[in-house]
Amino acid sequence: MHTGLIVWFIFINVVAYLVMSDDKRRAQQRRDRTPERTLFLLAFIGGALGVWIAMYRKRHKTKHPSFTIGIPLLVFLNAVMYGYFLQ
Numbered sequence: 001m002h003t004g005l006i007v008w009f010i011f012i013n014v015v016a017y018l019v020m021s022d023d024k025r026r027a028q029q030r031r032d033r034t035p036e037r038t039l040f041l042l043a044f045i046g047g048a049l050g051v052w053i054a055m056y057r058k059r060h061k062t063k064h065p066s067f068t069i070g071i072p073l074l075v076f077l078n079a080v081m082y083g084y085f086l087q
Helices: 002-028 036-057 065-085
Strands: none
Touching: 002 036, 002 065, 036 065
């Protein structure tokens, strides 16, 4: 189970990072965007670290209080959940 959880952690965070990066690119090109609900869902199901890293590396959504407060809280929640299941 540990190996599967680690694979999931890497996979979901890479996906979350790529989706957040793609949303930034789409915003710059004035194209259809990824809904914020989708970004929060990816963060909630384990990809909060990927979203958080993309937020600051790409400078995307850093002025939205829902993201600047919500994503760090989800990083903490994810850390607690991963810690619990890896014991």
